[in-house]
Structures are given as C-alpha cells and as structure tokens.
Amino acid sequence: MKTHHINSPFIVTKDISNINGFLLPHILYDKIKTVASYPVKEFYLQDIPEVGDFKFKMYKNAFVNDKLTIQAQLVKKDKEGYLVNITVTKEKSTANHQERICSALFDFPVENKYSTNRTAC
Template identity: 80%
Template sequence: MKTHINTNVPFLVTKDISNANGFLLPHALYEKIKTVATYPIKEFYLQDIPDIGDFKFKMYKNAFLNDKLTIQAQLVKQDKDGYWVNITVTKAKNTTNHQERICSALFDFPLESKYYKTNRTAC
C-alpha cells in the first residue's frame, strides 16, 4: 500500500529549550520530533501508539533562540511489519525563499496486532 501522509508543525526555539549561548538543545528537538512523528500514524492504532522500534537522527545545522522552524512528518512506508515516518526540520533563510535543513530523522513504529485498527464488517 502506497500511503503518503504529510504533517507540518511550526516550532519556535525558546529560552527554555536552548542553552546559555542561545543554541537549541538537540535533546529538546528530538523529543518534539518524536511526538510529531506519531501524527501521520495515529489513525492506524486503536489505543496508544507503540514505542519506536528503531530510529535514525541527524543534526545538520544549529538552530538558535527565536528561530522559527518547521517540522515536517511524512508517512513514507507502510507494510506488514509497521510504519516508517520521515522527519525533516527546516528553517527559512532570511535572504531567499529557500529552506535550510536543520535535521532529519526516520522512525520505525512496529505493527502490533492488538493496536491495529481493522475494518470489520458485521455478518
């Protein structure tokens, strides 16, 4: 099944999630993107989404205090084993209409039959 569900979430770097020099703390960004990664797959589970099975997380650039970031989550793969959600975090460049990539991640959510919604018809 080829499914591509996209979600865009704005994210502002605040003093609470940055260090004394104004740099965004990577663990704070990771926690936020881990939450956003669940958005495209919520409809596939009846209850809580299971813990992440595997992930890749890579920082490319630093973000700073008051930066306005966009977190994009996209369901990129759905198979019998689970769901793969790709995350890209970007920031608009000041002088152009281009986006600067801050980080990317890939999360694997395993498929557990007790959580999976199935379409059942009454007999």
C-alpha cells in the same frame, strides 16, 4: 496508500536553549518524535507503541527565535510497521528557501495483537 504529510511549526525559545542560545538537541528530538507519531495515529486502536528503531542526524544548529518547520511524512506502510520520515527546516532570511536543520526516520511497529485487554464474549 493515502499520503500522510504533516507540517508543524516550532519556535526556539530561551527556555529550551543553552546559555549560548543553541536549541538543546534532546528537546528537538522529543518534539520530532511526537510529531512523527501524527501520521500513524489512525492505524492504532490504543496508544501508539514506542518507536522500534530510529535514525537522527543534525546538520545545523537552531538558535533562539528561529522559526522551524517540522515535516513528518509516512513513507512506508507494511505488515511489519510504519516508517515516518522527518525533516526540520528553517527559513533563510537572505533567500526564499529553507535550510535543513536535521532529519530523522522513525520505525513504528505494527500493534502487537496481544497488547489489548479485549475479551471474547
């Protein structure tokens, strides 16, 4: 299987934060759900189906002006579907390493064979 790994930058702005400057969790979830679809796009003829199942865990808060990296990697492909692992990190200013903000695992089902509108000629 070809490795499908995506890195997507994401900057926390004032309009997606609460009054205290914390990134709103639903905004982060929506963004990582979108990025999770990138490694599996080529496997679907039509639109990517809704996520079948997911796990989402927050470790730390992100704040206004934080520069985040959303990493998406296809970790499993089988007849049932595709699993995409997500890790969101931000660079620590005191050291040259990344601090984990959250992680997630998304399960995209195999395309339903009856979902297309193709007709036989």
